[in-house]
Amino acid sequence: MTTTNSNEVDHTTNMLKDKHVEYIINLDKKEKSFEYWVTEHLRMNGLYWGLTALNLMNSIDKMNKQELIDWLLSCQKPNGGFGGNTHHDDHLLSTLSAIQILVQFDSLDKLDIDSVVNYIVKLQQEDGSFIGDQYGEVDTRFSFVAILALSLLGHLDKINQDKAVEFINKCKNFDGGYGSIPGAESHAGQIYTCVGALAILNRLDTIDIDNLGWWLCERQLPNGGLNGRPEKSSDVCYSWWVVSSLSTIDRLDWIDNDKLKTYILKCQDNETGGVADKPGDMPDVFHTFFGIAGLSLMGYFDLEHIDPVYALPTKLLDKLNINLPWNK
Ligand code: FPP
Numbered sequence: 001m002t003t004t005n006s007n008e009v010d011h012t013t014n015m016l017k018d019k020h021v022e023y024i025i026n027l028d029k030k031e032k033s034f035e036y037w038v039t040e041h042l043r044m045n046g047l048y049w050g051l052t053a054l055n056l057m058n059s060i061d062k063m064n065k066q067e068l069i070d071w072l073l074s075c076q077k078p079n080g081g082f083g084g085n086t087h088h089d090d091h092l093l094s095t096l097s098a099i100q101i102l103v104q105f106d107s108l109d110k111l112d113i114d115s116v117v118n119y120i121v122k123l124q125q126e127d128g129s130f131i132g133d134q135y136g137e138v139d140t141r142f143s144f145v146a147i148l149a150l151s152l153l154g155h156l157d158k159i160n161q162d163k164a165v166e167f168i169n170k171c172k173n174f175d176g177g178y179g180s181i182p183g184a185e186s187h188a189g190q191i192y193t194c195v196g197a198l199a200i201l202n203r204l205d206t207i208d209i210d211n212l213g214w215w216l217c218e219r220q221l222p223n224g225g226l227n228g229r230p231e232k233s234s235d236v237c238y239s240w241w242v243v244s245s246l247s248t249i250d251r252l253d254w255i256d257n258d259k260l261k262t263y264i265l266k267c268q269d270n271e272t273g274g275v276a277d278k279p280g281d282m283p284d285v286f287h288t289f290f291g292i293a294g295l296s297l298m299g300y301f302d303l304e305h306i307d308p309v310y311a312l313p314t315k316l317l318d319k320l321n322i323n324l325p326w327n328k
């Protein structure tokens with residue numbers, strides 16, 4: 001198995017690493033394009049996806065660190081939260097991305113940590129749940145994002161952790177999966193967030209591992225790809241949501257890794273680089289990141305190892321002395 005870039009090679013068996021690096025670093029030059037404007041409010045998330053993908057391919061130095069940190073800091077609001085772009089409202093999701101970017105640039109010291117911690121702590125509700133911003137939507141995604149961000153900043157003690165676990169457990173379903181709020185159906189994306197939050201809070205013991213592992217491995221379809229719920233079609237982003245969850249509960253061998261690898265490779269664009277949601281679709285930075293992250297988790301192509309919970313290179317978490325008991 002090799003990593004290569006020639007148009008001659010069969011992209012269904014080879015990873016087009018150099019093309020993916022080019023694809024990501026060129027995204028910034030597309031400022032005038034339609035895709036740029038429709039995703040303008042997601043710039044912070046987009047930068048996290050692109051930067052982390054580059055990091056997994058050992059190419060983070062291809063980005064202009066100083067310029068990006070200056071822009072990132074210009075997105076912080078007076079309440080401590082970060083917007084998705086300079087003129088956008090703060091949101092918990094873009095705040096986490098900003099922290100994950102600073103960790104990768106080894107620049108957490110550029111942050112006024114107390115103001116960010118206060119911002120996150122205020123989003124916890126009486127029942128232990130979290131809202132994502134001033135508009136008040138509750139979702140287990142926000143529980144995870146708050147817990148992950150506070151863990152990276154070393155301030156998990158500032159929230160009510162028992163209540164946070166209690167709320168997540170109320171979102172557990174009879175099939176072993178988790179939904180966005182109590183009573184909502186199981187969804188692989190929400191499962192990643194609930195399993196991740198419980199892992200960070202050291203409460204993996206509350207998971208029904210066999211039931212959940214079974215539900216997750218049933219997401220693999222005959223084409224090797226994974227879906228996010230029963231009856232849905234396969235999509236590369238579930239190579240992250242499902243594979244990371246299986247990895248955290250130590251059941252990654254319950255799916256056929258080789259078949260999933262082939263599916264992800266088929267979603268590569270062998271002309272422009274980048275990875276699409278499905279074979280033949282247009283690539284985007286979101287699916288490029290999740291495809292590469294899935295390959296990294298499964299140990300293919302000599303990629304930097306990504307942690308299945310923090311979604312950051314494992315070696316950076318070791319540097320921050322973060323405990324990763326699931327990462328044996
Ligand atoms: C599927 O979304 C994914 C989710 C619901 C989970 C989202 C998780 C986060 C935003 C947490 C932060 C993530 C990381 C990696 C640090 P979808 O709306 O695409 O689902 P669909 O396929 O059903 O439309």
Ligand code: ZN
Pocket residue numbers: 235236237238277287
């Ligand atoms: Zn997708």
